[in-house]
Amino acid sequence: MSRLTSLKSSLQSQPSKLSTINPDSWRAGKETSAQRGYGYKWQKARAAWIEAHPLCEYCKREGRVTAGSVVDHITPHQGDMTLFWARTNWQTLCGPCHNVVKKTEESRLLDL
Known part of the structure; x- marks a missing residue:
């Protein structure tokens, strides 16, 4: 039976897909999401909000129910x-609306 160590030479490391935080960003120096306000209290508030408002606002504007x-x-x-x-x-x-549409809107505002 061959050993997995024989595969080592054929494996290549991939560059990290994690983006680095701009040192001028409000996020800089805050290591965790909880330190940025997204802790237990936020998770409870988020769950209650989504229960009361379950549909995507951007999709509703386009006539979709998501x-x-x-x-x-x-x-x-x-x-x-x-x-x-x-x-x-x-x-x-x-x-998808948060990660594509909203980010595109925000990047346009930064370009102004």
């Missing part, structure tokens, strides 16, 4: 905990 999975901050809070907890600043999005 279950939401992300509580998005309409205006990025950038560490402002008052804005972070303001429920008037929350909306439910599905993963």
